[in-house]
Amino acid sequence: MKTNFLMFHTITRIVSFIVLSFSIYLFFAGHNAPGGGFIGGLMMAGALILLYVSFDIDKIKKVIPFDYTTIIGWGLLIAILTGLNSLLFGDAFLTQYFEYYQVPIMGEVELTTALPFDLGIYMVVVAVALLTILSIAEDVS
Amino acid sequence: MSLLHFVVLAPFIMAIFMPFFYYKFRSVHTGWFLLPLPLILFIYIATYIPINGGGLEPVEHTVPWVPSLGINFSVYLDGLSLLFGLLITGIGTLVVLYSIFYIKNKVDEPLNNFYVYLLMFMGAMLGVVFSDNLIVLYVFWELTSLSSALLIAYWFHKEKSRYGAQKSMLITVSGGFAMLAGFSLLYVIAGSTFSIREIIAQADVVVQDPLILPAMLLILLGAFTKSAQFPFHIWLPDAMEAPTPVSAYLHSATMVKAGIYLVARMTPVFGLTVEWFWIVLIFGLVTLTWGSISAVRQTDLKGILAFSTVSQLGLIMSLLGMGSAALHFDYVETEAIYYTAIMAAVFHLINHATFKGALFMVVGIIDHETGTRDVRKLGGLMAIMPITFTVSLIGLAAMAGLPPFNGFLSKELFFTASLNVASLDIFNLETLGFFIPVVAWIASVFTFVYSMMIFTRTFTGEFKPENYKEDVHEAPIGLLISPIILASLVIIFGLFPNILAYTLIEPTMQSILPGLTSVGEQFYVNIYHWHGINTELLMTIAVVLIGLAIALNLKKWQESYFFQRERDPLNAVYDLGLDQLVVQAQNVTNMQMTGRLRDYLLYMAVFISGIMLWTFFRYDAFAIDFSNELAVPFYVILVVAALLASTLALPFISHRITNIVLLGVVGFLIALLFVIFRAPDLALTQLLVETVMVVLFLLTYRHLPEITKEAKNIWSTSMKAIVSAAVGGAVILTGLSVHALNQGTDITPISDYFIENSKTLAGGYNMVNVILVDFRGLDTLLEVLVLAIAALGVVTLIKHKMKEGEDV
Numbered sequence: 001m002k003t004n005f006l007m008f009h010t011i012t013r014i015v016s017f018i019v020l021s022f023s024i025y026l027f028f029a030g031h032n033a034p035g036g037g038f039i040g041g042l043m044m045a046g047a048l049i050l051l052y053v054s055f056d057i058d059k060i061k062k063v064i065p066f067d068y069t070t071i072i073g074w075g076l077l078i079a080i081l082t083g084l085n086s087l088l089f090g091d092a093f094l095t096q097y098f099e100y101y102q103v104p105i106m107g108e109v110e111l112t113t114a115l116p117f118d119l120g121i122y123m124v125v126v127a128v129a130l131l132t133i134l135s136i137a138e139d140v141s
Numbered sequence: 142m143s144l145l146h147f148v149v150l151a152p153f154i155m156a157i158f159m160p161f162f163y164y165k166f167r168s169v170h171t172g173w174f175l176l177p178l179p180l181i182l183f184i185y186i187a188t189y190i191p192i193n194g195g196g197l198e199p200v201e202h203t204v205p206w207v208p209s210l211g212i213n214f215s216v217y218l219d220g221l222s223l224l225f226g227l228l229i230t231g232i233g234t235l236v237v238l239y240s241i242f243y244i245k246n247k248v249d250e251p252l253n254n255f256y257v258y259l260l261m262f263m264g265a266m267l268g269v270v271f272s273d274n275l276i277v278l279y280v281f282w283e284l285t286s287l288s289s290a291l292l293i294a295y296w297f298h299k300e301k302s303r304y305g306a307q308k309s310m311l312i313t314v315s316g317g318f319a320m321l322a323g324f325s326l327l328y329v330i331a332g333s334t335f336s337i338r339e340i341i342a343q344a345d346v347v348v349q350d351p352l353i354l355p356a357m358l359l360i361l362l363g364a365f366t367k368s369a370q371f372p373f374h375i376w377l378p379d380a381m382e383a384p385t386p387v388s389a390y391l392h393s394a395t396m397v398k399a400g401i402y403l404v405a406r407m408t409p410v411f412g413l414t415v416e417w418f419w420i421v422l423i424f425g426l427v428t429l430t431w432g433s434i435s436a437v438r439q440t441d442l443k444g445i446l447a448f449s450t451v452s453q454l455g456l457i458m459s460l461l462g463m464g465s466a467a468l469h470f471d472y473v474e475t476e477a478i479y480y481t482a483i484m485a486a487v488f489h490l491i492n493h494a495t496f497k498g499a500l501f502m503v504v505g506i507i508d509h510e511t512g513t514r515d516v517r518k519l520g521g522l523m524a525i526m527p528i529t530f531t532v533s534l535i536g537l538a539a540m541a542g543l544p545p546f547n548g549f550l551s552k553e554l555f556f557t558a559s560l561n562v563a564s565l566d567i568f569n570l571e572t573l574g575f576f577i578p579v580v581a582w583i584a585s586v587f588t589f590v591y592s593m594m595i596f597t598r599t600f601t602g603e604f605k606p607e608n609y610k611e612d613v614h615e616a617p618i619g620l621l622i623s624p625i626i627l628a629s630l631v632i633i634f635g636l637f638p639n640i641l642a643y644t645l646i647e648p649t650m651q652s653i654l655p656g657l658t659s660v661g662e663q664f665y666v667n668i669y670h671w672h673g674i675n676t677e678l679l680m681t682i683a684v685v686l687i688g689l690a691i692a693l694n695l696k697k698w699q700e701s702y703f704f705q706r707e708r709d710p711l712n713a714v715y716d717l718g719l720d721q722l723v724v725q726a727q728n729v730t731n732m733q734m735t736g737r738l739r740d741y742l743l744y745m746a747v748f749i750s751g752i753m754l755w756t757f758f759r760y761d762a763f764a765i766d767f768s769n770e771l772a773v774p775f776y777v778i779l780v781v782a783a784l785l786a787s788t789l790a791l792p793f794i795s796h797r798i799t800n801i802v803l804l805g806v807v808g809f810l811i812a813l814l815f816v817i818f819r820a821p822d823l824a825l826t827q828l829l830v831e832t833v834m835v836v837l838f839l840l841t842y843r844h845l846p847e848i849t850k851e852a853k854n855i856w857s858t859s860m861k862a863i864v865s866a867a868v869g870g871a872v873i874l875t876g877l878s879v880h881a882l883n884q885g886t887d888i889t890p891i892s893d894y895f896i897e898n899s900k901t902l903a904g905g906y907n908m909v910n911v912i913l914v915d916f917r918g919l920d921t922l923l924e925v926l927v928l929a930i931a932a933l934g935v936v937t938l939i940k941h942k943m944k945e946g947e948d949v
Contacts, residue, residue, distance in 0.1 A: 031905035034821035042829035094918040098904035114914040128932040
């Protein structure tokens with residue numbers, strides 16, 4: 001039976017983009033306001049799940065052609081490499097650095113090594129949530 | 142980092158390049174690239190030999206590793222480590238050369254694996270003998286066990302190789318663990334130091350500690366398993382499945398002597414106790430006898446040599462035991478009586494490496510050229526392989542203890558030492574000592590017998606071509622070089638033993654028996670053949686006569702029950718133990734792993750509430766104080782009431798969808814509570830987790846059966862009720878007590894630190910996030926790792942379903 005949820009699809013299209021952008025905002029806001037890699041990642045996962053639920057899994061797979069298992073690996077790798085970075089300067093593993101820079105248009109910006117570390121966390125969380133849910137959803141037997 | 146550090150590290154660095162050499166230069170045997178390394182190392186280490194006879198000044202270099210725990214990569218070179226370093230690199234060079242001709246460069250031969258393992262072993266073994274730090278020594282020690290197991294299993298398609306590798310690994314590594322425990326005890330006893338130098342320096346104090354006996358026993362367990370002492374020797378014969386170069390290198394010349402090294406190294410400390418003397422001596426003697434008797438009943442040439450190695454290791458071990466008695470006496474030059482044993486041990490160590498190395502290589506040649514090592518098939522090779530025959534004759538004569546070879550000299554010294562020790566008047570030796578020379582003599586008879594046996598059954602007799610698959614002829618010259626060099630050393634050391642006296646033996650004795658001689662003074666070492674007609678010579682003559690008598694009548698005895706049992710009876714104990722280990726482990730697992738989620742939840746709940754309540758009782762920490770509670774706003778009461786209502790409703794609803802939705806309600810209400818108590822990060826996380834969880838629940842929902850009414854069991858129901866009440870009670874009690882405790886005291890909460898420092902130290906205002914990524918970054922990393930592992934586990938479980946009857 002072919003079903004057609006026009007309303008659902010239309011709303012999903014709009015909402016998912018809002019949620020996705022909000023997730024990215026949360027990720028960057030993390031250091032100074034509520035948010036961060038974990039929350040942002042979960043939000044992203046929620047948005048993507050919404051897409052998978054409202055459309056077809058196969059259809060979305062064409063749109064997002066990533067292998068989540070690989071993303072887990074990359075995320076962990078990024079997090080560990082940022083941690084190892086501090087060893088080069090003779091500090092303990094996972095020491096984070098931060099500095100303030102003047103960037104045109106944006107004004108004073110704080111750059112920290114915690115950001116790539118958080119990115120690693122973000123990637124792992126997104127991938128873990130989706131990998132688990134998709135494997136269970138695709139399990140037909 | 143000094144050059145000596147690089148001596149230890151060089152093999153590891155070289156190992157990285159081995160696969161490259163293997164794949165890039167496929168037509169050249171990979172061994173050729175490796176060969177220069179041990180040779181260079183040998184020459185470098187040899188430069189430390191004191192050639193002018195002036196004694197050896199120890200060299201020490203330290204590189205801090207984990208200084209806060211007292212772990213430093215200190216290399217230390219004294220007589221003992223010099224001797225072992227030369228053995229490892231010297232025999233290593235010859236073995237690599239031999240292996241180039243022994244293992245053919247076939248298309249599918251994984252030579253890169255072989256040489257990587259071999260280099261790993263060489264580096265690890267050098268690390269063991271050059272480390273001054275016990276922990277570093279331990280790390281290298283376990284690496285030798287690992288590389289040994291890998292080398293035994295080099296031909297891993299053979300079932301016996303895998304069995305032998307597993308056995309050697311299990312036995313030596315469990316000994317290694319015991320040793321680690323012993324080292325830790327020693328660390329405590331010696332006042333927080335892992336340095337062997339420092340422990341020896343305070344040996345007098347250390348041996349007074351009551352913990353010295355357990356520490357000693359644990360360390361000896363490590364040494365005995367490694368050096369294949371009775372009853373742990375059973376792994377060595379099975380290790381003979383390794384390629385012969387490996388057997389010659391690891392399982393006769395170097396690795397099995399690591400235990401000897403450790404015992405010698407520890408003698409200055411433990412040698413001061415009576416127990417050490419007796420334990421090392423008795424284990425050595427039992428191993429010596431058992432090994433030599435067992436060797437006689439083997440039919441595999443390598444089997445004979447394996448048990449012979451066991452027996453010779455026992456001999457050296459017993460000599461070290463006897464020699465520790467010397468620590469109780471002052472050094473007098475004319476009274477060689479006390480330290481002969483140590484001299485004999487060091488000398489025999491060198492001799493054993495030469496003649497046994499040669500013999501193993503010869504057996505490898507015979508195996509290589511004839512295709513069999515079975516003495517029942519072999520025979521009459523004397524005329525066909527004349528060079529091989531000559532080399533083995535020299536090696537066998539040295540092993541049997543015949544003049545003028547080096548084995549004779551050390552065997553004589555062994556008799557002298559055993560006679561000497563029997564005449565001492567300490568440790569009850571005046572009553573018990575007499576058995577030592579007797580046992581030594583009996584074992585020597587059997588040593589003679591198996592040496593004769595190898596000789597007669599391999600080289601004499603009738604040559605039967607039908608026994609061999611291949612055309613038998615003399616080995617190529619490449620295979621013969623190494624055994625010829627070793628055999629020449631046997632003769633050279635036999636004829637001119639004193640070239641070793643002040644270059645290697647005396648410095649080694651100095652490190653085993655430090656402080657006996659005054660500064661600048663040296664032990665008197667002079668080894669020579671003719672001592673006149675004395676007890677030792679008569680003992681040797683008797684050994685030869687009786688040995689000959691037994692060896693010539695061996696045919697008659699071979700029918701007896703004793704000779705039918707080729708495998709060591711102790712193997713049964715090991716096999717049974719291994720089987721039972723698996724069975725019992727499964728039983729224990731099955732007892733707790735019921736496969737029902739509710740049982741696991743029960744375990745966790747019982748444990749958590751139990752430990753919490755116990756802590757409260759233990760420290761009498763109950764404190765309930767309602768006096769200055771805050772006024773609770775009405776809306777909070779409303780939220781909590783809704784929370785309670787939905788939670789309580791859960792057990793009474795038998796429809797899954799409703800359950801899932803209700804659980805979601807509980808989650809969202811908790812998020813609301815977080816908002817009320819101003820924890821935005823927590824609230825956000827909780828909301829998102831709830832959302833994802835509801836989706837997950839709905840997905841799994843279709844796999845779950847309908848909830849059916851279970852037969853009410855009063856026991857399990859009341860059990861669950863009690864546990865639930867206990868968990869709830871424990872949580873409430875903790876909350877109330879913490880609240881009450883906070884009122885009266887001025888304990889600063891840990892959060893103050895983060896509030897103050899999150900901006901200054903980590904540059905972020907959001908404390909929660911700063912803790913996650915900075916202050917507690919490692920926790921986050923590991924949590925995420927756990928998440929990843931869990932997700933991969935889910936994928937594996939779902940995507941790779943097991944079929945009927947399959948097991949993990």
